Structures are given as structure tokens and as C-alpha cells.
Amino acid sequence: MLNFLNKTRQVLYPGVRNLSNTLAARQSNVSSETTAAAGDKIAVPKPALILPQNYKDYAPVNKNSARQAWIENVDAVKERKLGLIELHPDVFAAQPRVDIIQENIEWQRKYRYVSLAHTKTRAEVHGGGRKPWPQKGQGRARHGSIRSPLFKGGGISHGPRSPTTHFYMLPFYKRVLGLTSTLSVKLAQDDLHVIENAEIPTRDAQFLKDLIKERNWGPSVLIIDKQDEFPENICYATDYLGYVNLMPAYGLNVYSMLKHDTLVLTVDAVKHLEQRLLYQLHRNDATSKGGKFKLDQV
Template identity: 70%
Template sequence: MLNLLNKTKCILIPNLRKTASRATHDVVKESSSEVAVSSTATTPLILPQNWPQYEPMNRAVSRQVWIENIDDVPERKVGIIELHPDVFATQPRVDVIQENIEWQRKYRYVSFAHTKTRAEVRGGGRKPWPQKGMGRARHGSIRSPLFRGGGVAHGPRSPTTHFYMLPFYKRVMGLTATLSVKLAQDDLHVIDTVDVPTQDPQFIKELIKERNWGPSVLIVDRDDIFPENISYATDALSYVNLMPSYGLNTYSMLKHDTLVLTVNAVKHIEERLLYQLHRTDAIKKQGKFKLDQV
């Protein structure tokens, strides 16, 4: 009887150990898979983007940027977005950027400097002395530009416009070069949305201070109508400005230290600039500027 019990014990105990270890392994495996699923669900990676029409010429210079949250002051990474290298990884053409800045500062400038000619200055109607007989130089009016208090020859006449148009593709290159410089200097950030939880300007101040943005910040979204909270929160801050993506320009990007783009703004900017860089009628854009040119 004792021998039978010993044999049964030797057979059953190893089998129980194997079953328990297998069950424990399955539980650990299921829990680890659940953790992996939950972790991937909380951090949706937007990587890579699909550019079926405008493939990058060189994938080796691709750029990837973290997508940050804006619903709370502490920074939290919510994903990754891949940026098109033809827009965000071009050559930093400082000369083209300078030409764009000079053009933007001049094309809307109108000078109101004005001087009077000899015909507009009061007085000087009679001849100051006879033409001959006095040994003096001949003059017909004391309001001649040769006299003190007379009119001005070749002086500025108002209004004088300084309008001119920069070549089309220099304007496009200015945008791509400035975006690339901002990204290379770590002054370009991507956020998921522009929805902030409060209208208090103090929230924006703390967020900028926590993330080392600024001192001036330009926030760009695809829509030109921003949510109410962020509109009220930034209205009292002179160093924070909101702009739709279709109004993005070289001067505004360089005027602000930090450029903040939403995901929708990034996609819209890439879509528009890639279309201009790869359009089939590019030769028409190299001619003289016309008012109906689009």
C-alpha cells in the first residue's frame, strides 16, 4: 500500500508543477500583451506620412518631430509626425531669406516725403533784377533752386510707393528655407490641437515658460477661426500671435522666436508648397509678375 502511494505521488506532483508553470506563463504573456496594447493605444504614432504624389527625392534626410500636447502645462508626447524633407529639410538659403524680408518690408511701404518745386513756393513772381547792365548773373525768380528759400530740384514727391514683386520661386524658397532653419534650430514645435482648457492668459504664460518657448510665439492652425479659449487667452499677450496656415510668411516666422504648428497646419503647408515645387506650368511663373497670377 505504501509503495502504491509513493508511486502515485511521484507521478502526480511533476504533472501539477508543469500545469502550474504553464498557467503562470500564460497569465504573464496575456498581461504583457494587454500592457503593450494599452501603451500603443495611449501613444498613437503618426509615422510615416504618405505622399503618393510628391515622394521625397532623398529619404536619407527625412525629419521626424514629436507631437506635443497643449491641454496641460507639463509637456507630454502624444505621437510622432514625419515631415517632408523637400519642405522642412532644404538648404538654409540665408540670401533668399534676406531678399524675402526686404521685399515684405518694402512692398507695402508708401513714402509721404514731399518737397515743393519753384512753381509751388510762395513769392518770386517778378524778376529780381534786369537781365543786362548790372554785371550780375541772370535770374528770373528768387524762388529758383539756386536761391535760399527757393524750390527743390529733384526732391521727393508724395505719395511714392516702393512696391515690387519678388520672383515667384524666390518666395517659395523663402518659405521652405525659413521652415528648415526653424526646425534645425529647434524653434519649430508641432501640437495636436489648439484647444486649451481655459481662457486665462496665465495658462499660456506658464505653458510657454515650462516648455522654453518664446519669448515670442507664433501659433499656426489650418483654420482662420480659432477656438474661443485660445483666442481669449492670447488676446492679452502681445508676444503670442495666432495665424492661419494660408497666411504664413517669412517675415512673421522670423519675427517670432518660436513657431508652433498644428498637425493640420503641417499637412496643409506641405500640400501647398509641394504643389508649387512640382507644378507642371512652372515655366510660366518665371516671367514678369501679373496681377491675375495665382
């Protein structure tokens, strides 16, 4: 059998002793010809992104609770892992304080609420200008107006007066811990995804629908980027999708994160959030932030 193969090789490739080298040479020639025909354009695959965490400035409380997340692509519907990003444990692996999350939700619900309930006092009710009966002589109680709160149709005493604001300010570090707790909960529940950037190839909304369906990103999606100016294509694609919202990193809040099922962060947004939150958690003048809130403070 070996002799037969050697004879066949000599017939097909006369004067050649190593067939594997010959095939490799032929393949290299074909690839070089294809490259030359294509105008010397070689599609070199991009190396995988590995973004390690820098613990030099802010050392974590517990290094054993370090977290990592895949960096996903958005240039195609099919999912492709572009690399890994290491997340700071003080931001994305904090103890989930459900009580602080609830306080943040109540605070955000009430600080924008203004009550319009309004009642009229005896001075604002129509009528009742004269004294209903004489002061003395008839054995009746003394009254000066039928619009007194004691009469039916009269004014209301101690009733609600509009507009009444329910604004109050939550303590500073409860707001900071609310963000870290919510980010940690989202990551633990696999509802937090990291993408390289917000650049999608088309402005068609169907592409974004197929992308969300393929990735199982849930009924509603909140996309966060560092800048407040998003790329043009994703702005057009999300214009008529009520369940997909865009938000800059400086506007991220607990209520919006819990309102949406899936939180999608760009790499720049992750780095920006880590930088801002770690600064607040390790700042030297933290005691100055614990004072009572004043409306005229900057």
C-alpha cells in the same frame, strides 16, 4: 520557511492553492466594482499618433534626409508626447539658403513701405512773382524769379516727391524657397513644435504663460493653424499677450517666422503647408510663374 509560507497561506486563504490567481481575481473584482460605481465609464488611453509621410504623390529629392517631430499636447501644462509625425524632407529638410531668406526679409520690409519725404518745386514755393531786376543794363545775371533753385529759399530740383512706394515683387520661386528654407532652419534649431490642435482647456492667460514656460518655447511664440477661425479659449488667452500671436496657414511668411522665436504648428497646418508647398515645387507650369510680375495679374 516554505512550509511556514504555505501554512500562512492556508490560514489567510483557506482552500486556495494558488495565491497569485486569488489576488488577481480580487483585483479584477475591485476594478469591476469601481467601474460599476462610476457609471460604467472606463477611461481608455488614446493610442499614440503615428502619422507617416505619403511619398506617392511627391517623391522627395533625398529620402535619407527624412525628418520627424513629436506631437505635443496643449490640454495640460505638463508636456506629454502624443505621437510622431513624419515631415516631408523637401519642405522641412531643404538646403537653408540664407541669401534667399534675406531677400524675402528685404522684400517684405519694402513692399509695405511708402516714403512721405516731399520737397516743393519752384512752382510751389511761395513768392517770386516778379522779375527781380531788369534783363539787361546792370551787369547782373539773368533771372526771372527769386524762387529759382539757384536762390536760397527757392524750389528744389529733382527732390523726393511723396507718396513714393518701394513696392516690388520678388520672383515666385524665391518666395517658395524662402518658406521652405525658414521652416527647415526652425526645425534644425529646435524652434519648431507640432501640437495636436489649438484647443486649450481654459481661456485664462496664466495657463498659456505656464505652458510656454514649462515647454521652453522662448520669449515669443507664433501659433499656426489651418483654419482662420481659432478656438475661443486660445483667442481669449492670447488677447492680452503681445508676445503670442495667432496666424492662419495661408498667411505664413518668412518675416513673421523669424520675428518670433518659436513656431508652433498644428497637425492640420503641417499637412496643409506640405500640400501647398509641394504642389508649387512640382507643378508642371512652373515656367509660367517665372515671368515679370504685373499689377493686374490674378
